[in-house]
Amino acid sequence: MTSMPHPVHGMEELCATGRxxxxxxxxxxxxxSQEVEHATCLTDLGLLQPSVEAPGTWTPVAPQIVLRRLxxxxxxxxxxERRREQRLVEAVAPLLTATEHKDxxxxxxxxxxxxxxxxxxxxxxxxxxxASEILAIQPRARSTHSGGVTDESxxxxxxxxxDRGGRIRALYPHTLRHAPxxxxxxEQLRGDVQARTLDEVTDRxxxxxxRVAFIPAxxxxxxxxxxxxxxxxxxxxxxxxxxxxxxxxxxxxxxxPPSPDGITARQRAIAELLVEGHTDTAIAxxxxxxxxxxxxxxxxxxxxxxxxxxxxxxxxxxRSGILDRGR
Numbered sequence: 142m143t144s145m146p147h148p149v150h151g152m153e154e155l156c157a158t159g160r161x162x163x164x165x166x167x168x169x170x171x172x173x174s175q176e177v178e179h180a181t182c183l184t185d186l187g188l189l190q191p192s193v194e195a196p197g198t199w200t201p202v203a204p205q206i207v208l209r210r211l212x213x214x215x216x217x218x219x220x221x222e223r224r225r226e227q228r229l230v231e232a233v234a235p236l237l238t239a240t241e242h243k244d245x246x247x248x249x250x251x252x253x254x255x256x257x258x259x260x261x262x263x264x265x266x267x268x269x270x271x272a273s274e275i276l277a278i279q280p281r282a283r284s285t286h287s288g289g290v291t292d293e294s295x296x297x298x299x300x301x302x303x304d305r306g307g308r309i310r311a312l313y314p315h316t317l318r319h320a321p322x323x324x325x326x327x328e329q330l331r332g333d334v335q336a337r338t339l340d341e342v343t344d345r346x347x348x349x350x351x352r353v354a355f356i357p358a359x360x361x362x363x364x365x366x367x368x369x370x371x372x373x374x375x376x377x378x379x380x381x382x383x384x385x386x387x388x389x390x391x392x393x394x395x396x397x398p399p400s401p402d403g404i405t406a407r408q409r410a411i412a413e414l415l416v417e418g419h420t421d422t423a424i425a426x427x428x429x430x431x432x433x434x435x436x437x438x439x440x441x442x443x444x445x446x447x448x449x450x451x452x453x454x455x456x457x458x459x460r461s462g463i464l465d466r467g468r
Contacts, residue, residue, distance in 0.1 A: 159183050166201040173198055186211070193452050203459025206416050213417075227371075251370040254358060261355070261365045268349040268367075269298055273307040276381045278346040280314060292322075296329055303332025306410030311336045312384055318391055327392045333407055337388030343380075351378045404463050408442045411435065412458045415442075 155163075159180035166172045166183075171192055177199050183189045187207050189199040231251075255261045269275065299309060309330075315338045317323050327336060345362065347355040354374045358364040368374055404412070414424045425435040439454075446461055448454035458464065 155182055155186065155188075156180065159188075163188055163201060166199070171195065171198040171200050200456075203456060205462065205464065206455070206459035209413075209464065210417070251368070251373075253367040253369075255365045255367060256363075258363055261363075264365075264367050265347065265355060266298060268353045268355075269302060272302060272349040273305065274350055275299070275302065275307070275309045275311075276346070276348040276351075276378060277309070277311040278342050278344075278381065278384075279311055279317075280342050280344055281317070292326070296326065299334070300330060300332070303330060303334060306333075306407065306413070308333035309335070310381075310385060312342050312381070312388055313338045313391065314342050315340055315389075334392070335390070336392040337385060338391050339384060339388045342384070346377060346381065348374065348378050348381060351375065354378075404442065404445060408438050408445075409463055411438050412442060413464055415439070416455045416458050416464070 159182045162172060162176060162180045163183055166189060172189065174197050177184060177189060184199070187210060188202055188204065190202050192198040192200045253264070255264055303309065309332075311334075313323060313336060318338050323336075327334065344357055345355075351374060352369065352371075354368045354377045355365050356368065356377075358366045368377070411424055421432050421435050421439065424439075425432045442448075442458075443454050446454065446457040448457050
């Protein structure tokens with residue numbers, strides 16, 4: 142019996158034959174190479190992958206994993222375009238400033254001045270919304286100004302980041318080591334949050350994902366400069382890292398949130414990198430831990446999900462839905 146040829150369609154589409162074969166693969170756990178030839182869209186989309194244990198057959202990949210991977214690739218493409226726009230702005234900006242009629246808005250993409258507490262807090266909220274890392278220098282305990290951000294809203298914002306598997310590192314002066322407000326803050330936060338102290342620190346600094354930074358523009362802290370210039374942000378993040386290495390731990394251990402399903406927020410972050418195919422070393426570098434600690438987390442994750450192999454672990458992660466629950 143000769144099967145109909147696979148219909149031509151777009152990369153983002155899944156034909157009826159592909160849907161039928163994928164349902165069979167989920168039910169039977171695998172398909173032969175001959176069957177897969179009739180629906181190449183399954184392999185193009187990554188819904189099927191070659192079996193390690195049975196050469197010549199293909200096994201299904203959880204649709205949650207495939208969708209997440211495709212959406213991430215789309216987001217990376219958008220990010221590449223934005224970086225290209227930034228490079229174009231940086232290339233043309235010197236020509237604009239060389240003309241008689243200077244355009245004051247030519248630098249706003251890299252530097253933005255916020256002249257009220259409301260605008261400062263709105264800009265910080267937008268930067269932190271999808272962030273996975275915050276580096277902060279706090280020369281004094283938080284205080285609530287008229288119209289400013291409250292301790293409660295700041296805690297909610299930071300906790301949301303930690304719940305996504307992100308991390309927060311903060312530097313304080315030694316004089317605040319036992320300040321009630323600072324201690325209470327870290328007693329309430331749950332997740333990968335650490336604080337250290339130094340004899341002296343710089344003025345306030347906030348760096349989000351090493352792509353945007355905020356620094357005060359006036360001594361009264363009612364005006365702030367938002368910085369998106371890569372070179373300046375990298376310089377500020379490097380400065381923070383050097384100060385961090387010299388600092389004394391104040392809250393050195395991350396406190397994990399409750400995990401009724403047995404999976405911590407840190408393990409969810411590792412699980413996401415595992416399904417993307419990262420090595421243990423790459424995972425450790427991305428999450429700021431040593432390789433041994435990363436492997437301990439991976440082993441616990443495998444034991445919780447009942448995985449017998451590294452290949453099976455990725456499939457079980459997607460099927461368990463833990464990545465969706467961690468969002």
